[in-house]
Amino acid sequence: LTLQESGHCFTKRNALNSMSTEEKMDVDETVAEKVAAPQPSASAESASKYPDMALAQMIHKATVAAALVDAAEAQRVGIVDTLQDTVMTEISQELENPSLYRHLQSILPYDGLTDPDLALMDEKHAKHVKELEVKVEEAKESAGDMEVLDACLEIARFAAKSLSKEQAIEAYEKVLQLPKLSTGKQIDALMEESRVASFYGDTKKNAELIEKASKLAEDGGDWDRRNRLKVYNALSKLLARDVKEAASLLIDCVATFSCGELCPYPEFVVYTIISNILFLPRTELKSKIIDGPDILSVANKIPVVMKLVNALYDCDYKAYLHAMVEVQPILVADRFLQPHSGYIMRELHVLGYKQFLDSYKSVTLESMAESFGVSVAYLDLQLSRFIAAGRLTAKVDKYNGVVETNRPDLKNTQYRDMIQKGDHLLNRIQKLSRVVDL
Numbered sequence: 001l002t003l004q005e006s007g008h009c010f011t012k013r014n015a016l017n018s019m020s021t022e023e024k025m026d027v028d029e030t031v032a033e034k035v036a037a038p039q040p041s042a043s044a045e046s047a048s049k050y051p052d053m054a055l056a057q058m059i060h061k062a063t064v065a066a067a068l069v070d071a072a073e074a075q076r077v078g079i080v081d082t083l084q085d086t087v088m089t090e091i092s093q094e095l096e097n098p099s100l101y102r103h104l105q106s107i108l109p110y111d112g113l114t115d116p117d118l119a120l121m122d123e124k125h126a127k128h129v130k131e132l133e134v135k136v137e138e139a140k141e142s143a144g145d146m147e148v149l150d151a152c153l154e155i156a157r158f159a160a161k162s163l164s165k166e167q168a169i170e171a172y173e174k175v176l177q178l179p180k181l182s183t184g185k186q187i188d189a190l191m192e193e194s195r196v197a198s199f200y201g202d203t204k205k206n207a208e209l210i211e212k213a214s215k216l217a218e219d220g221g222d223w224d225r226r227n228r229l230k231v232y233n234a235l236s237k238l239l240a241r242d243v244k245e246a247a248s249l250l251i252d253c254v255a256t257f258s259c260g261e262l263c264p265y266p267e268f269v270v271y272t273i274i275s276n277i278l279f280l281p282r283t284e285l286k287s288k289i290i291d292g293p294d295i296l297s298v299a300n301k302i303p304v305v306m307k308l309v310n311a312l313y314d315c316d317y318k319a320y321l322h323a324m325v326e327v328q329p330i331l332v333a334d335r336f337l338q339p340h341s342g343y344i345m346r347e348l349h350v351l352g353y354k355q356f357l358d359s360y361k362s363v364t365l366e367s368m369a370e371s372f373g374v375s376v377a378y379l380d381l382q383l384s385r386f387i388a389a390g391r392l393t394a395k396v397d398k399y400n401g402v403v404e405t406n407r408p409d410l411k412n413t414q415y416r417d418m419i420q421k422g423d424h425l426l427n428r429i430q431k432l433s434r435v436v437d438l
Contacts, residue, residue, distance in 0.1 A: 096124075276288070357405050380398065393405065
């Protein structure tokens with residue numbers, strides 16, 4: 001480089017270093033515009049639109065809103081007043097699903113279609129199913145295996161759209177029982193059936209179906225199906241609160257995501273960030289999340305979550321707690337995260353306190369409270385709870401107003417574990433020698 005070029009680079013670097021976190025994000029977003037969001041693969045494009053998982057998310061929000069005390073609280077978690085009308089209208093007009101409509105009428109205070117209206121819809125669907133079954137029989141008699149598969153899939157997909165969960169699962173089971181069904185088609189049918197189970201909140205059935213599909217993928221699935229199945233498995237793990245395993249699967253799929261039938265890409269990135277922030281080391285958090293080009297491509301659509309992870313990495317603990325307050329409504333309004341919102345918020349608190357205390361041998365309660373932007377009494381209560389539960393290796397000297405950290409000695413711990421295991425092994429050998437002598 002010439003002297004002039006070197007000076008230009010130095011000035012540019014200094015300008016970037018002087019930027020705020022928000023300004024850096026703006027620069028990153030400008031760069032990230034060149035990074036395209038992952039496109040659906042061939043097998044993803046052929047997947048059934050129904051059940052519509054976006055509708056499942058809307059149903060979840062509507063049920064959350066019905067359980068809240070007032071409309072202001074619902075709006076705080078991002079739920080609009082007209083959501084319930086939108087949901088019930090879509091179910092009655094687009095899906096024409098009387099079973100789902102009856103179920104939601106028992107939960108949500110909504111006056112819409114009457115029982116005679118729903119009964120007429122049932123009769124209409126029963127007639128249509130018989131027509132589809134005739135097509136299956138005709139295909140078996142005069143067409144090939146692919147035509148039979150298409151006819152059976154038509155029934156299953158209609159059931160997923162307009163019939164009950166039990167009828168949809170039964171229809172997909174019939175598809176899986178077809179002879180000469182390739183491994184790829186079996187995996188596709190199992191993934192669609194798992195979406196039916198997930199749509200209706202049957203986590204056990206969902207996990208069973210994904211496990212079956214995973215075994216088939218190990219034996220003969222192609223890369224695309226294995227990759228899509230990894231996303232299905234990750235969201236299933238997330239629902240089961242196996243967050244660590246889910247985080248590992250989610251971060252692996254960021255660059256190859258093609259499951260638009262499950263959730264939009266920005267939502268997928270939110271799941272990835274929320275789960276991985278709890279487990280990734282700081283260096284990997286920086287490279288895979290904060291500077292990850294695929295994540296930066298949607299950063300402007302998820303500003304609150306990006307603010308959370310950036311505040312943690314920058315050790316801006318006051319902004320970190322503020323971001324947690326803003327993230328909490330996102331957790332409550334999401335069907336995958338809401339069951340674990342309390343757990344996630346607690347772990348985020350522990351993560352922030354632990355990272356702060358790792359930098360000190362001892363620190364005053366007042367200084368720590370000021371860093372987090374909370375009162376001393378609140379901080380004392382929080383720390384005492386986490387210390388008593390064994391989540392923080394520290395102790396609070398309330399008289400002197402000091403928090404003292406107790407870093408575990410890893411080498412001594414490993415040495416004690418080795419001695420204990422050695423003693424246990426010697427005891428077992430002695431018992432075995434007595435048996436041999438006899």
